[in-house]
Amino acid sequence: MRKAVVRGAMAKAVTAGRSEVVQQATSAAGEMLRVRRDPSVAAARRVRSAQRRVSLWGAGAVVPAGALGVQFMSSAGAFASQEVLRTMLYVAILLVAVVGMVRAAADLRDRKKAVRALPPPQPTRTVVTTRIRPQLAELSRYSDGLRKLAGLTGLDPSSELARELRDDIITAADSAEKALRARAAELTDLEHAAVTAPADARPGLRVLADQLASEVTAGVAEYGNYVTAVSEIVVAGRTMRVDGNELADGADKLRWLAVGMRELAG
Structure with a gap:
């Protein structure tokens, strides 16, 4: 009976390991395809x-x-x-x-x-541990949505001011996204290290992993709040008849939001 239980547990562990490898390979392949299709990356290739x-x-x-x-x-x-x-x-x-x-x-x-x-290329989306993958998927959706919002400021899209404001918003958001993804990568490395670490070292590694997971979750939520604030400013600017002063006020708000996002990256 005990041997059967052990064999069943080992079979589940092997199946889970294979499933994780398949998910990582699929995510890596999808990321390569996404980077190749990124308009900014494709435009840079055409320049070269x-x-x-x-x-x-x-x-x-x-x-x-x-x-x-x-x-x-x-x-x-x-x-x-x-x-x-x-x-x-x-x-x-x-x-x-x-x-x-x-x-x-x-x-x-x-x-x-x-x-x-075009806006700057999006940050690289590395494969992370299953534990934090849903949060990183949400971060990716936020990032994709923000890039669309950044071009809808209400300013003339062909003007230098509109491009500078768009790049300021996206650069600040990309800095925060890179910082969050770096923490997620650290969490992934910690969880991999905990598997082979000595038994007495595992509790400390788990505590540190829990702390990193909480930081990433909180950071993604704050990033989402930033995207929501940008969308509210954009919607307000495009649904009302605004003059030049009100457009400038909306642009100033977006710049302050970019400053706040840089603080999140720090």
Whole structure:
């Protein structure tokens, strides 16, 4: 009877361990896909691609330009028919490369402008222990909602003031989110360490883990209050006919909320 109970407990432990591994692998794969689809990350990739094209076209222009210089120096102004044809080929290649480089540079400028128009990339969402996973999922929903709200301040979206205010809100919120996720990662490491720690060390590790779990839970709730306050200001600004002074007052409130979020990150 006792052996059967032990075997049943071991089977449950193995099943739970496998389930945790599967959940972690699924979460990691989902995070990789989310990061790849992040508009800011995708825009940054396009900028790097445009930079490579500028470099390639620049290198393509240097080669025929150098060949032309060498040919002029070696010919001393006298050109044979074969050299004339070679010169024309070099000039044609040089013109194509220059035109390509100019177009690539213009494309790079446009893509950098698109990056500036987007909010910063979202913080990385690492896999955490099951104990704190629901709170981190809620934090992710808050973060996604805040990024949408930050662009609805009532100001002209194309204005520099609107972009600065949006980035100020998101940067402050991202700092708080990173701090909360760092604590959740510490909690995950503690729980993993408690499994292999000596028996007399486990109670202390559990107390510390409970403290971190409480801090993360309270921090997520405070982050949610911040998002609620932002939404209330945004709704008030967009449902009423407001003048410039009232819009500026709403922007000032959002800035003060950003200051409060930075304190949460600290």
